[in-house]
Each structure stands twice: as structure tokens, then as C-alpha cells.
Amino acid sequence: MSVRPAWDDSTSPLRRKTLSLLWGDRVGLLIFLLSLCLFGLTWRTAFLINDSYTIANGVYALEHGSLDMTTAAYGPGLETPGAEWYDGELYSRNYGVIFAALPLVYLLRALELVADLRVVLVAAWCLTLLAATLLAGRILDRRRTATYAGSVAVFGLFSLNVALATPLDPVQHHLIALQIVHMVGAAFVGVFAYRLVRELHDRRRAVLAAVLVTLGTPLPFWAAVPKRHVLTAAVVLAVAFAIARSRDGKRAYATESRALAYVLVGLLAWVHAPEALVVLVALAVVDVPSAPANDARSLAVVGGAFLVSLVPMLATNFALTGDPLTVPRALRNAPPDADLSIDGPSGPNPAADGGDVSLETGGETTEIGSVSEGGAGTPTEGGDGDGRTGWSIPAVLLPVVALTESAVEVLATFGELLSQGLSKLSTRPEQVYHSFVRSGYVDRVARRAQDAPSANLSFLESAPVVAGLVAVIPVALASARERVDASRLRPRVPPVDGFVVVFAVCYSLVYISRLPVHAQVTVRYLFPLYPVAVYGLVRLPPVGAILDRHWRTIAWTYSAGLLVGSQFLLVALVFLAPGRGEAFQFHALLALGTAGPVGAWALTGRSAGKCGQFGALSIGLATAAATTFLIFVTVEYFALGDSHALPMVRVLAELVDLV
Template sequence: MSGDRPSGVEAQFRSVWSERLSQYGNRAGRFVFGDGVGVTLWLAVVLVLALSWRVGFFITDTYPIANAVANLGDGRLAMTPTDFQYSLTLGTQPGLHEYGGRFYARNYGQVVAALPFLWLLEGASAVAPPRLVLAGGWALGVVGLGRRLAAHFDRRWLRLVAVVVASAWFAVAVVFATALDRSQLPLVALQLSTLAAAGLVAVSCYRLVGTFHDRRVAVAAGVALALATPVGFWATIPKRHVLVTALVFGSVFAFARSRQLDGRASYVAHGLAYGALGLVAWVHAFEGFFLTAALFAVDFLTEPRKSRRRLAVVGGIFALSVLPMAVTNVLINGNPLRPPRLLPGVGPESVELAPTGGPESSGGDTGSGTAGGDVGADPTGDGVDADSTGGDGTQRTLLDELLGLLSPLFVLVTLAETVLTQLAFIGTYAVSAVSDGVAAAGEHERLWEIFVRRGHSASLSGVNDYEPIDLSVVESTPIVGTLLALPAVAVVRLRRHGAAVSRLGPRRQTDLLVASYVVVLTLVYLPRLPLFSQLTVRYLLPVIALASYCPFRLPAVREAITGAPRTTAGVYAGTVLAGSALVAVVLGVLDPALGEAIQFHALLGLCIAAVAAVLVVGRTLAPARVSPRSVAVGMALAGGATTVYLSLASVEYFAYGPFAFDAVELIARLVPIL
């Protein structure tokens, strides 16, 4: 009996810890995904977008980021040319910076986000080949998705279908498996991180819309953000844009919840709205700065509850969120406010949102200039030896003690001077960037090429092998065209309720924040657009995603989704399946060049966007003449057109590397368009 007691205590101890871990896991899941629908949506989006995953470098900006992931995974922040795993030359790595004879990447928030995926892949690849690890992970995801769908819809056969699909998928992977070198794992981890972030964009949009409207509308919005916008295009191309978009949506959702909740929960949500932007600054310091300024302006105008406790919580969370950026900057160059983007670049010229150089630090070089001098040098700087003062040792001792007491003050003054100089430099640059954006907003041709019709650009006709592969905002995202109904909705709103900002409810305050984010990001990037290889106006991806959320705030669109859900889902599915096949057949017969094929999608997107916009505007102004079912058809066509482009772009148009899954490679060979 005495031997059973310890085992019973041990079992009870394990049970308590297991229960606690389960509780913590459930809380973390609710914090990230909200509910079971959010988990299901994230899993479905990740699995679908993973089908277009190619392991390779689509844009050369990825080289330094992937090298940074590989080196940081090995415990090295600084890099030398011998540490460049993916590119051995400096000139082929845009975004590489030099300080003190060492090289650094940028977007370290994105680099750190990829590390857990790298460690997971390295551990799993020790058991099985990397290609089978990826195929097995996708198969397990399908099984998990099938279980969730079967439980949600009470259809047991969905679980069986998921098991069959997963088994067939993994069997094909085993039979046709090709080699994937372990040296590619840092790049794969980087792509996995952006793929997961794309799923979080959909989840955040679902939760944001669900905060104000019906769950059915919220699910439609989440699916649309992932599959009917360029978010799906960039999901497996490891640029920073998808990660920033996920954090921006997290900020908007936290802001909306802070306006609905009370007490401590409201304080925490309010702080998280700023905290998400602090993490944006770790990825891109200047985007984080402009977004934080926009949030502060809206917050100041609309928040009536400015208590000391609220300010303390918000300030504390924001300070914690910017701490990783500050620590990274200190480890690189010793200045917490000097991101890698302000260090000298060693690659090709960049069009990034950053000034050409940082302010000169007058205090940083003086110390190094005196190092190695005479040990007995006079601290007063007058060059007189102590013995020549007539032996007044008492005066010398008192002066030394006084200087010793004041030395911490001198350090603080120097630090404050450095910080103030950096802040003044950033403020001057911010004013200049916004002023340039306002000036660029008056250039109608520039606005037309960015937002409406790109086509051939005389200024950029020699790039991309003379292929017009870039799309405008509306060409790449036709559902944005439905925002033409916004003026009519705004007029009705103003007539009924006026324009007092202080009386805005949580919904309108959130709308104001979304509009502020859209305006500030558009203004600061306008002078840099259009540019070569922007593809789907990638620098405006957060803007496009926020703009794509806005149609689901329109009454006409919500009525269409809730009133005709089967029509919406059926037309969208039919457009994706039949539309992809039809476009593939037509283009296969025409045998176009790459630019011609993409411009075919551009014109198709513009036409569908016009139809959807007319239907939504008609429903808004004349609801008796335009039915919700008609609006549902228009919205489904607009979303389906983008999904068709995303699927064909990944399968056929941009073959920059092998597919992550061999089964997709086999299917892609059957679609000879180009």
C-alpha cells in the first residue's frame, strides 16, 4: 500500500498539470481564433493556399531575409559573406545592410516569426525526408478539417471523405516523391510563416465582421479576404506584406473590441490595438510609425474614457510591443531608434518606405576617437600636468569626485540628445512623406494606373522583359469596385445622424480607423508607385485588404449574403471551377504570351468589377428594382474572378520554383497555357 501512494500522488499531479495546460491552450486558442469556426476557417484557408506553394525565390528581396532566418536559427544575428546560404554575392540581395563590417537583413520581426517553423521542420526532417514531412502535414490538416466540418454540419461522411483524400494524397507523395534538400528548410519555414499569417488575416476579418454582423456574413468576409484578394497571391511568397496585413487587422479588431467592452477587458483590448502596431514596427519601422500615428489620432478624437488606468495599461502594452524592435536595433547598431533600413545598403537601390539615411550621431564617434590615447591624460582637457599646479592635490581630488558624480548625468544627457535627434529626424521625414503623398494624389494619370487600369506603362515598358504583368487595385481585386456605393451610403448616414465624431458608436469608430489606415498607407506609398514587378500593387496589400473588408459593411452586400447564401456559394464555386477551365481552354487556344494572358485577366476583372458595382449601387439607391440575389451573383463573380487568377498564376504563369507538393506538380503539367 505504501508503494501505491506516491504513484497516486504523481498521477494526481500529472492530472492537475494536464488540466492547466489544457486550459492555457484553450485560452490561447480563443485569443487567436475566437471560436471553433475561426479555427476551421484558418485551417481551411491554409490548406487551400498551400496548394499553390512553390519552394523558390520569386523576388530577390527574399534572399537576405532567408539568409537571416538560416543564420538566426544557428544563433548568429550578424552575417558575413560566408554565411550567405542562398546568395553568395552582395549585389543580388536588395535589402541587405552593413554596419561595422557585418551584414544584416531587415524585417527582423518576420525573421523571428519564421524560427518556430524552422525548428519544427528540422525536428520532423530528422525522422522523415522534408518532402514527405510537408505532404504528411497537409494530409493531417485535411483529416483535422474533415473532423471539424463533420462535427459542425453533423455529417459523418465528411470525416470519411477527408481520410480518403488525405490517404490518397500521402500515397501519391510517397510514390512520386522528389528530393527537397534540408538546406531549403529556412526558406520553407519563411514561406510557412507567411502562409499561417494569411490564415490569420482571414480569421481576423471573420472576427471583426462577426463583432458587428451575422456570422454568415463574417465567414464570407474571411473567405473573401483570403481567396478573393491578393492576400492569397502573396501567402507563400515570403514578403512582409501578408504579415503586416495580419497585424493591421489584429489592431483593427482589438480597437473594435475595446469600444464594446468595459473595465479591464476594454483596457487590454485597447492596448493590444497599439501592441499589434508595435510588432508592425519590428517588421517595418516606418509603416508601424505611420499606422500608430493614425491610430493615435482616431483614438484621441473618439475615446471619451481617458482614465489614468487605461492610459497606463495601453502605454505598458505598447512599450512591451516595441521592446523587441528596440532590442534588435541595439544589438545591431547600438541605437534603439535606428532600424536596419537606416543603415548603409549594399545591394541594389531600394524603393522602400524609408529615408535615404539617418541623422549623424555626433556623440557616437567621439568616444572611439579618443580610445587608445594617453592613460594619464588630463580629464579637464587643458593639457596641464598635475605636478605643474603647484601641488594642489586637494583641488584635483575634489574635481575628480565631482566629475565622477556627474558622469551618469552626462550619459543620460547624451542618450537623450541621441533620442531627440532621431525623433526629430523621423518627424521631419514623416511630414515630408505625407506632403509628397498629397502632391502625388493630384496626379490623375498616376492614380489611374495604380487603382484602375495599369496595362502598358511608358515609363516602365522596358522592365519584366516588356511583359505587362502588373495589375491595378481593381483589376486584381474586383470586389473593391463595389465601394462605389460608399458615397450613397454616406449621404444617407449623414442625413439621418449628422457628422459628430464624438457621437459615433463602435462600428463607426472602427470604420473611421479603417479609413485612416487606408489613407495614411496610400499617401506614403503613392510617390513610389507604380513600379516594376508590383504585380498586384504589393506595397498596398494592407490597403487592399482593408478596402476589401469595407464591402461587407454595406447593407446591400450583407442582405445579399444573408438572403441568398446558396446563390452566393454556388455562383462562386461555379465561377472558380468552370471559370478556371474555360479560361485555361481559351488561353490554350490563343497561345498568348505571359503579359497577354495576365492582361486578359485584367480586362475580365474590370468588367466584372463594373457589373458588381452597378448592382450594389442599384440595390443601395433603388432596392425595389435590384434584388439581393442579383447582388449575390455580382459579388460571387467578383470574388471568383480573383480566385481564378490566383489559381492560374500559381499553376501556370509564375513558375519560379518546384511545387511544395508533388501531387500539384502532376496536375500542373496538364494545364499547358503558355
């Protein structure tokens, strides 16, 4: 059976370049379409997190021509989590996705004039599935089979869903638009996992990397939730891919690829500036020393592209606060009458007049500090006791000084968060353990939630396959022995691997000081670390060898674990009749039970013979455990009433009643 991943020669050059820029090849596009189909199965057109009310109201306000929110179209009121007051007006957050969702609101309203919105969503999902089927037929050179079988199957699914459909009540256009934006972003997580690994290895390992990211992590659960997590994950992988493409100075578009990495960070800042800062720091630390060239032309292209990408964020911030570097979330502790303008009497400091600035981490706040009255941006003056001024900053330089001070303040905050993370590692290691390894009962979290049942899984419990990362130990030992034999003491770390490691370390330190928190399902604040962990996993030689040699074993074990194991799990839960918190802990123990064999095999560092087959079996079972949890979360634990976008999933959820 032949495989044809390249684009057709009949495709126009412009279209081929566009398709290649977004998806690489046909396989990348197929991963994108199949991911959207999967996310459609887990899609619930309802609010899962209170923060989403704020963003949806922000879209509503923008549709009505305003950045500030005056009408609570969603939620119990305007002052939902994430909304911030400034100068008597209430603002939302994540304005990047708010602007991206607005055209979809108009599109949904237009489509609703033709058919019921529920039917429109069903039709869109079925068309996406049909497109994926036809594309798979082209890739596998089975066009006729894919056309006939795919058309019949998709028509049957469309008919079934239309027969079961009920009108959406209420029709939440702004929420649905936001969910579509995030699902598209989430679909690119698998795409860039594939493209990144394909750039460094073969296509088979790249496809398996995309499968593990999509089915072995909580990606499908968070895909339709209007939070920044999936977008940050997509940007991180895209930046890593851009770094990998830019390391060869002789390659076409190498400098442009390097500039693209910074452009992506700038656009992420429009969505969530603090996380964009973490990505920027990791990128700059690795990119500048390892770049093929740092001449004036290269730096001008990179710097110019980065500055242009920041324009949307800077313009939005300036329209809201008067300071391009003050994001809406920094207004949390600012006094209502604070002047944040870069040329105002109080200068650029968000904490003017004694206010404090805070940065959200894990649903809490970290105070940056207080500033004396007069603001940090007030021109410094020295008096000699008779009121005469010794010196002053020229008025033309005030904006530059103000922006510089704002930038220094942001970097100082970042350093403080890293310090707090290191302190947490040394003083409260048990809480770090609860976030990364075993959730269980955490007294501090339970007391804060007034003993309400928690719904938390740790990082490892949510994606047990990442236990294979312990293979880094035998790999590092073998590499150290080779360096000693070759009299070469310094290890050679590829720039893309260096970026991933620096990002993972900085990101973890920024958030672990605020973890664990109550009812975050799968440590959602650390979500971008899941695809990063899978990338590191498939890059390790023992794991890569398993994926290359025993991929069929992984596929069959995964299928059996999902189809058969999920039924046994359903029977066990029906018999136990647990509450939601107890059911989560049941899944946690199951995940740890599958993570154990993965870690035990990975410690051997061996991939040949029976040891390799055992590793393949354990990886397949661990991935199946993660997917099974996602199915139960979608169908049962967070069914959210009649909110499933696909009626057939809603009917299944009504048939299952466990908690």
C-alpha cells in the same frame, strides 16, 4: 442542421481561453485551418522575389549565432536587395520573422531525420486538412460523416502525393521555415476578418467576409512569400478587432484589448518599422479621443504594454547599429564609418558626417535629408570666440535627447512621405490611376525595366469585388439626408471604421509616390489595403444585405464561375498563346469586366428584389475571377519548376503549358 461554433464544455478553462484569444470560436479555427490548406496548394518552395534571399541568409546567419551575414547560403551573393552594410558588416532586415523562423529550422531538420522533407510537408498538409474536416463535422453536428469521409479522402490524397513525390532539390530549410511563418500569419488574415465582422454583425456575414478576403484577393499568392505584406494585413485587422472589443468600458478585458492593439503594433515594428509607424499613427489618432477612459491607470497599462512590445525591436536595433530607433533599412545611405550609437561622438543620427537616411517605399528610397558634420546628437555648445563653452547638455541626458531626436526625425520622414503622396495625387493622377484601376502599359515603368514584359495588375484588377465600395456614395447620401432631417450635422463614425479609414489613407499616401513599379504582380506594396477594402465592403448596408439575403446565389455563382469559367479561360489562353505580360492583361480585362457590374449595382444602393439578385451574381463572378487568376498564377505563370510543395500541383503545372 444544427451549428455548434462554441468550444466544448469539456475543454479546460485555460485551453478555452487560449483558443478564444487566437481564433474566437470553432468557426475561426476552421477558417484558419482551411486557409492553411489553401495556401498549401499555392505553396512553392522557391524564391519568388530577390529580397527573400536576404531574409533567408539572415536566418542562416542567426542559426550560426550571428546577426551579420558572412555566408551567402542563398542567392547570387550576400549583397542582394535589402542587405545593408554598416561598420564593415552586412545585415538583413525583418528580424522579427527571422527570429520566429529559427525554431522551425530546427524542427524541420529534426523531422528530416525521420522522413524525406517532401513527404513531411505532404503529411503536414494532409493532417491539417483532416483536422479541418473533423472540426467542420463538429460544427455542423456531422461527426460520423466527417470522420469516415474525411479520413478516406485525406488518405487518398496522401497516397497520391507520396506516389508522385520527388525529393526537394535543393532542401532550403531557412526559406521553408520563413514561408511557414508567413503562411500562418496569412491564415490569421481570414480569422481576424471573421472575428472583426462577427463583433459588429452576425456570423453569416462574418464568414462571408473571411471568404471574400481569402478567395477574392491575392492573399493565397502572397501567403508563402517571405515579405511583410501578409503580416501587416493580419496586424491591421487584429488591431481593428482589438479597438472594437475595447470600446465598451464595462466589457471584461476592455482595457487589455486596447493594450493588445499597441502590443501588436510594437511586434510589427520588429518586422517592418515604417509600416508599423503608419498603423501606430492611425491607431493613436482614433484610439485616444474615442477611448472609454483615459485615466492614469488605463494609460499606464496601454503605455507599459506598448513599451514592452518594443523591446525586441529596440534590442535588435541597438545590437546592430547602437541606436534603438535606427532600423537596419535606415543604413542604406549611411557612410560605412558612421557612428549611430546613442552616446557616441556622432550622436544618434544615422546620417552623421553628412550622410543621408532613406526609407524604403515601393522598392525605391526617399531621402530624409542631410545633417551637418558632428551629428544631431552632439551636445550643443555656444562659444564666445575664445573657446569657452556657454552651456552643454548633461551626459546623463544624452541618450534621452538622442532618442527624442531620432523619434522626431522618423515622424518628420512620415510627414514628408504623406506630402509626397498628396503631391503625386495632384500632379500625376494618371500614375495613381494605373496603380488602383487599370494597369496596362505604363511608359515610365517600361523604360525603367528596359521594356521587359511586365506582370502587373492594378488594385481593382487583382480584386474586382472591391468595386462594390462605390456603394459608399448612395449610403453617404442617404445618411446625409437622415442627419438633415434629424438636425444632426456631424456624422457618427464608429472608432473601428475611423481607424480603418485613417490607416487606408495614410498607407496609400506613403506608397503611391513610388508606384507603379515593374513586375509587382498585384500591387504588393498596397496588399494590406485588400482586407481593409473587403471589411469596408461588407460593412456597407447594401452589400451586407446582399450577403445576408442572397448568400446562396453568391456561392452558386462563384462555384460556376470558378469551375466552368476557368475552363473557358484555359481554352482561350491556349488558342491565343500569349506571353506572360499579355496573359496578365487578359486577366486584367476579365477582372474589369466583372468589376463593372459590381460597381454599377453598388451605385444603385439597392438590395431588394431583382436588383439584389443581380448584385449577388456580380459579387460571385468577381470573386471567381480573382480566384481563377490565382490558380493560373500558381499553376502556370509562376510555376518555378519542380518547386510546388504538393506533388499533385506540380504534376498539374507540368500538364499545362501556356506561356
